[in-house]
Amino acid sequence: MISRNWRIPWELVEIMEDIHNMLGKITVNVRHIFREANQLADCIANSAVNREDKHIFLNFQQLPSKGRKLLNIDKYQVPSVRIKTRKINLYNNGQHA
Template sequence: MEVEIYAIKEVVEFCINQHIWGIIMETDSLTFKKIIEKQWKVPWELIEIIEEIRIKLQSLQGKITHILREGNIVADSLANEVIEAQNTKEYHSFKDLPASIRKQINMDKIHIPNLRIRTQRISMQ
């Protein structure tokens, strides 16, 4: 959750610097959404950064919405790219992205859903 909080702080600051208003940020962290909306208590070590995000998000006339993990697959894939590389990565164009992420973005653009499928093992006795 801490990494997501710092990422959202960076996005909010970017939007302020670029004069982008009325943003809607989607997160698959219901905990984070409820903390930002003051429905849940903030962990003490994150109070300052959360309050900073709240103030900046309000100045942007922005809001945070919750989505299921499947709706956040592109962001999760990009985060995994950085984690696996153990380094900062920058992509300056769509074609620079890994093929798997380009595919996910294209699927999202044409509204092909990402589904969570659970299987159950049947034991034969």
């Protein structure tokens, strides 16, 4: 949506207009990152969605245990891999392959 490649849902139009106006005033590089390479941010976002109260993580110990694990994996530069699998059909026209 930031790169204007996707249609902006009506609920976000005003927010995205504000973001586009701000981005017009600064130099930025916006890139897509697969979820596998952004697991810590995804973990923290899910934590926020699942909480009713506002929470700010000020240090490593305050992160959820899954978040600490992901941060350590990232710190040691362990690669994240996206694997695409295909479904294997064991039956071919009703007969076992």
